[in-house]
Amino acid sequence: MAxxxxxxxxxxxxxxxxPIHLDLVIExxxxxxxxxxxxxxxxGLEKLVEKNEWxxxxxxxxxxxxxxxxxxGWGYCKSVEGNLGVTVPLRAEYLRTIWHELGRIHSHLLWLxxxxxxxxxxxxxMHSWRLREKVLDMFEETTGGRVIFSVCxxxxxxxxxSDEKLAEISAELNGMIPELKELTDVFIEDMSxxxxxxxxxxxxxxxxxxxxxxxxxxxxxxxxxxxxxxGHGAYAExxxxxxxxxxxxxxxxxxxxxxxxxxxxxxxxxxAKSIPEGxxxxxxxxNPSGExxxxxxxxxxxxxxxxxxxxxxxxxxxxxxTPTNANIxxxxxxxxxxxxADVPVLVLTIDPCISCTER
Amino acid sequence: xAERKDLIQDIQPVEASELLGAxxxxxTAGYRLGQACATxxxxxIEVLYSLEKDEVLKNLKVSLxxxxxxxxxxxxxxxxxxIYENExxxxxxxxxxxxxxxxxxxxxxxxxxxxxxPVNKRSGAADSxxxxxxxxxxxxxxxxxxxxxxxxxxxxxxxxxDKETPAKADEKGGEE
Amino acid sequence: xxxxKIGKMIMRSLxxxxxxxxxxxxxxxxKERTRGHISIDMGTCILCGxxxxxxxxxxxxxxxxxxxxxxxxxxxxxxxxxxEVCPKKCLVNEATYTTPAVYKIVDTFEKPDNPEADSxxxxxxxxxxxxFCGICAKKCPQAAITVVREDKKWExxxxxxxxxxxxxxxxxxxxLKIE
Numbered sequence: 001m002a003x004x005x006x007x008x009x010x011x012x013x014x015x016x017x018x019p020i021h022l023d024l025v026i027e028x029x030x031x032x033x034x035x036x037x038x039x040x041x042x043x044g045l046e047k048l049v050e051k052n053e054w055x056x057x058x059x060x061x062x063x064x065x066x067x068x069x070x071x072x073g074w075g076y077c078k079s080v081e082g083n084l085g086v087t088v089p090l091r092a093e094y095l096r097t098i099w100h101e102l103g104r105i106h107s108h109l110l111w112l113x114x115x116x117x118x119x120x121x122x123x124x125x126m127h128s129w130r131l132r133e134k135v136l137d138m139f140e141e142t143t144g145g146r147v148i149f150s151v152c153x154x155x156x157x158x159x160x161x162s163d164e165k166l167a168e169i170s171a172e173l174n175g176m177i178p179e180l181k182e183l184t185d186v187f188i189e190d191m192s193x194x195x196x197x198x199x200x201x202x203x204x205x206x207x208x209x210x211x212x213x214x215x216x217x218x219x220x221x222x223x224x225x226x227x228x229x230x231g232h233g234a235y236a237e238x239x240x241x242x243x244x245x246x247x248x249x250x251x252x253x254x255x256x257x258x259x260x261x262x263x264x265x266x267x268x269x270x271x272a273k274s275i276p277e278g279x280x281x282x283x284x285x286x287n288p289s290g291e292x293x294x295x296x297x298x299x300x301x302x303x304x305x306x307x308x309x310x311x312x313x314x315x316x317x318x319x320x321x322t323p324t325n326a327n328i329x330x331x332x333x334x335x336x337x338x339x340x341a342d343v344p345v346l347v348l349t350i351d352p353c354i355s356c357t358e359r
Numbered sequence: 360x361a362e363r364k365d366l367i368q369d370i371q372p373v374e375a376s377e378l379l380g381a382x383x384x385x386x387t388a389g390y391r392l393g394q395a396c397a398t399x400x401x402x403x404i405e406v407l408y409s410l411e412k413d414e415v416l417k418n419l420k421v422s423l424x425x426x427x428x429x430x431x432x433x434x435x436x437x438x439x440x441x442i443y444e445n446e447x448x449x450x451x452x453x454x455x456x457x458x459x460x461x462x463x464x465x466x467x468x469x470x471x472x473x474x475x476x477p478v479n480k481r482s483g484a485a486d487s488x489x490x491x492x493x494x495x496x497x498x499x500x501x502x503x504x505x506x507x508x509x510x511x512x513x514x515x516x517x518x519x520x521d522k523e524t525p526a527k528a529d530e531k532g533g534e535e
Numbered sequence: 536x537x538x539x540k541i542g543k544m545i546m547r548s549l550x551x552x553x554x555x556x557x558x559x560x561x562x563x564x565x566k567e568r569t570r571g572h573i574s575i576d577m578g579t580c581i582l583c584g585x586x587x588x589x590x591x592x593x594x595x596x597x598x599x600x601x602x603x604x605x606x607x608x609x610x611x612x613x614x615x616x617x618x619e620v621c622p623k624k625c626l627v628n629e630a631t632y633t634t635p636a637v638y639k640i641v642d643t644f645e646k647p648d649n650p651e652a653d654s655x656x657x658x659x660x661x662x663x664x665x666x667f668c669g670i671c672a673k674k675c676p677q678a679a680i681t682v683v684r685e686d687k688k689w690e691x692x693x694x695x696x697x698x699x700x701x702x703x704x705x706x707x708x709x710x711l712k713i714e
Contacts (some may be wrong), residue, residue, distance in 0.1 A: 140566045
């Protein structure tokens with residue numbers, strides 16, 4: 001009879017960007033069951049609605065996560081704007097889209113670096129993050145911050161970016177494409193990387209639909225779902241198709257993120273060329289009352305922003321459901337039956353952002 | 360010019376007894392579970408379930424009272440709902456019946472019981488989780504892992520030790 | 536060779552200088568819009584207190600009697616809300632970051648004595664178009680205006696008034712001015 005042991009994985013582990021605890025029940029080096037447990041980074045941010053008025057709450061919500069920070073700011077503003085019935089001018093939507101896509105580029109480059117670090121390829125990790133620095137510099141030139149931007153507000157955006165600056169950003173990104181191609185070719189074609197990623201952690205299309213997984217995890221198994229198809233921001237005008245792969249293993253998830261990286265560069269170029277003139281914000285009167293459920297496509301998947309107001313200066317509830325929260329059941333399922341040595345790579349392929357999960 | 364599907368809001372109130380029926384109908388129609396969350400309002404708790412299909416959302420809202428709120432779990436229909444229901448149990452104190460993967464109050468490591476719903480403090484929750492070994496990591500619906508006694512007891516012992524050590528972390532409920 | 540596809544990138548970086556900067560030995564080039572810390576021009580400040588009310592983290596304290604403006608450096612999140620609402624535009628978001636320290640830094644600035652400038656400001660006056668709606672009283676950061684609708688009474692406490700101009704902006708009938 002095979003003996004079972006329980007090995008704790010996390011909360012401190014070299015491969016995890018944020019703390020999550022998994023109890024792995026293993027039988028002779030094969031994982032039989034994985035039991036997650038979270039709460040190490042729970043800050044109770046949603047409860048701060050009782051103390052901060054709704055215009056100031058955006059600064060709290062964008063600090064939920066440092067990697068997908070702009071998306072959270074935009075999601076909150078979108079939800080409260082829906083509550084108030086405010087329409088944001090088109091130039092502000094374009095600017096928000098450009099910043100959001102820049103956020104996607106830097107998040108995917110960060111993830112590629114972490115993936116390389118997970119299987120020990122240090123120099124690839126360093127080169128990915130070196131290229132990411134250029135994107136962070138672009139953020140600093142336009143918004144003033146490298147990680148937290150404080151540029152989104154209910155009713156529009158706070159800072160304008162001139163058309164020449166946008167053209168410069170687009171040109172710089174296009175100039176980075178040859179180097180990015182060299183980098184991503186290593187992920188797709190290098191023999192040692194292929195051995196670690198192909199055929200590992202396979203999720204079929206039916207399993208993904210049953211487990212309600214979101215983001216690149218779902219798109220890598222053939223499910224073409226992407227929140228950007230519902231026409232918010234400037235995506236309807238820019239034209240957009242989700243990137244889909246069919247294999248469902250870790251290599252497919254890696255390929256989906258790489259394709260999205262290049263797609264974001266194209267979207268920014270299109271937006272910079274066709275951005276209209278106009279105001280960047282709209283005056284907002286009154287207090288939110290009623291409910292609104294809004295969605296955003298973060299780099300990790302679909303995020304929900306539910307806000308409920310009661311007519312006073314303080315909101316009654318703001319709920320952020322982040323993509324990693326929805327991918328944990330998929331992770332639990334993926335880990336059943338895998339090798340112990342593959343666990344770090346599998347945990348990383350869902351792109352865990354635990355500070356988002358626990359807020 | 361594509362229409363703005365994200366502005367379509369559809370929130371329907373549902374009775375607690377009809378919830379399972381409504382969710383099962385949605386699943387047959389091809390909806391996917393989006394999220395489930397709870398809001399504390401005066402005199403009770405409101406639970407909102409969001410289901411999504413083709414970029415359009417359908418939301419079902421259930422209102423519960425303050426005293427020992429209870430609800431039938433939908434993890435029989437959507438297994439992934441266990442994440443949201445365990446979180447609601449730990450933070451608000453809502454009991455879910457027939458939860459597929461029940462952590463017995465230990466999913467979220469927090470310092471005090473049900474911090475977002477202080478009215479409903481469940482002082483007996485810690486003891487009942489340690490006693491009832493079958494509750495923790497019970498077998499997943501339809502996916503019998505055929506577990507034997509050794510693995511389960513070990514986990515229960517771990518949880519029991521966790522609860523006995525004094526809580527060192529400060530209150531994370533934003534009470535600065 | 537099927538492996539070491541990254542060889543070309545590595546060879547290139549051997550020839551270049553390092554991508555990292557020896558900061559803080561070599562100072563950093565700050566960008567124009569970097570949000571580093573808040574600085575104030577105390578000569579122009581009228582101690583109205585609007586920045587203190589607007590600050591989301593309550594990092595700014597304005598003491599009108601002691602004539603000081605102080606900021607808790609570690610609590611400030613550099614959101615620039617204070618910079619936007621200041622009526623005299625005396626706050627600026629500078630590009631350098633606050634120096635790290637092992638204690639919480641609180642910077643206090645005193646307003647220089649300038650009795651001429653204080654009394655040359657004039658006083659707030661309200662004319663006959665006033666409808667006693669009370670918006671000016673709600674907006675005043677120093678609670679200097681009193682409006683009683685039933686008695687048709689409008690009065691201002693001249694000592695408390697800082698001449699910030701918020702009431703003038705908010706009046707729907709444009710009945711207020713400083714002269």
